[in-house]
Amino acid sequence: MTTKKVTLTDVAERAGVSTTTASYILNGRSAEMRISADAERRVREAVAHLGYRPNRNARSLRTRTTSxxxxxxxxxxxxxxxxxxxxxxxxxxxxxxxxxxxxxxxxxxxxxxxxxxxxxxxxxxxxxxxxxxxxxxxxxxxxxxxxxxxxxxxxxxxxxxxxxxDEYAGGRTAAGVLLDAGVTGEIHVIGEDPTPNALAGPGRLEGIRARLAEAGRSVTSVVPCHWGVEDAYDAVDAWLRRGARPAGLLCLNDRIAMGTYQALAGNGLHVPRDVSVVSFDGSELATWLRPRVVSVALPxxxxxxxxxxxxxxxxxxxxxxxxxxxxxxxxxxxxxxxxxxxx
The missing domain is CATH 3.40.50.2300 (Response regulator)
Structure with a gap:
């Protein structure tokens, strides 16, 4: 047994309006065509009662849009x-x-x-x-x-x-956090962006350098590592074992921050008592670190x-x-x- 497809004509007949009026209402043109609220209500009720579904292909031909x-x-x-x-x-x-x-x-x-x-x-x-x-x-x-x-x-x-x-502005924000906190010792950046044609890493680093320069400061060094936990841990651990003693670290993403936390702890350094850390991305990972890392978030x-x-x-x-x-x-x-x- 087949069920007869409900048409626009069926809707119009049940609502007591013309097919043209029903079409105007269902295409959102009630106000333009000065159709009464009562007529629109009857058409909407008829659509709901009959289970009418408009033909999208036909509508696209009329409106030249597909929604x-x-x-x-x-x-x-x-x-x-x-x-x-x-x-x-x-x-x-x-x-x-x-x-x-x-x-x-x-x-x-x-x-x-x-x-x-x-x-x-x-x-x-x-x-x-x-x-x-x-x-x-x-x-x-x-x-x-x-x-x-x-x-x-x-x-x-x-x-x-x-x-x-705005990665550049994000970099300025991150550097500003350390400056506002009164970090006067060495400030280093952890990470490099390995992605071809990347904008995030270079933009963040440019903003960091600009904000520090305004305060008469500079990035002491950039510790290179890929943007992963293990790579960051290995790079920062080796760097600290060579005698580095930073006051502030700017990690280019939260995964780098996690590896950095582990390396600092392994070398007897406490966050934030010994080293202040700021990160980027504002990911869930940032909320899991203890203490929670200050992070410049991606919207x-x-x-x-x-x-x-x-x-x-x-x-x-x-x-x-x-x-x-x-x-x-x-x-x-x-x-x-x-x-x-x-x-």
């Missing part, structure tokens, strides 16, 4: 940070009555091309091109002809709007939301590059000025 945005990313659909970014994007999409269609390339250019073709076939209203790590990228040629916003990345060869964290939820809001913006093409502030997540890893500082 969908595409998200094409490298590895952004995986992990805690990625979920925050997508949550922000999804909330902003829902607020504009859109849904997200998400595709993950896993860093494969061939798969990226297929995903772009799929988005084009779906006739999405716009595309968010996202990366998990803040990067300088070269956008695929197909996207340059579409309504596209870059998320957590930027293409300096194009004018495509981009939304990413992933807001990044995702702002990227979608830029797509919706009628002045989309003029949005430019938007750099969002990185808020400071408090902790107990920096000694209070009242205690005094090593110098």
């Amino acid at each position: 969908t945005f595409g998200v094409i990313s490298d590895f952004v659909a995986s992990g805690h940070f990625a979920s925050q970014m997508l949550a922000g994007a999804s909330a902003a999409a829902r607020a504009s009555e859109h849904l997200l269609v998400i595709g993950e390339t896993q860093g494969d250019p061939a798969l990226e091309h297929l995903l772009i073709e799929e988005m084009l076939d779906r006739q999405v209203d716009g595309i968010v091109y996202a990366t998990l790590t803040s990067l300088e990228v070269r956008v695929p040629a197909e996207l340059k002809r579409l309504r596209t916003v870059l998320l957590n990345c930027v293409d300096p060869t194009t004018n495509i709007p981009a939304v990413l964290p 992933f939820n807001e990044l995702g939301a702002r990227a979608v809001q830029a797509l919706v913006d009628p002045g989309w093409a003029d949005v430019g590059t938007v750099r969002l502030p990185m808020p400071l997540a408090p902790g107990g890893s920096v000694r209070s000025p009242a205690v005094g500082a090593r110098g």
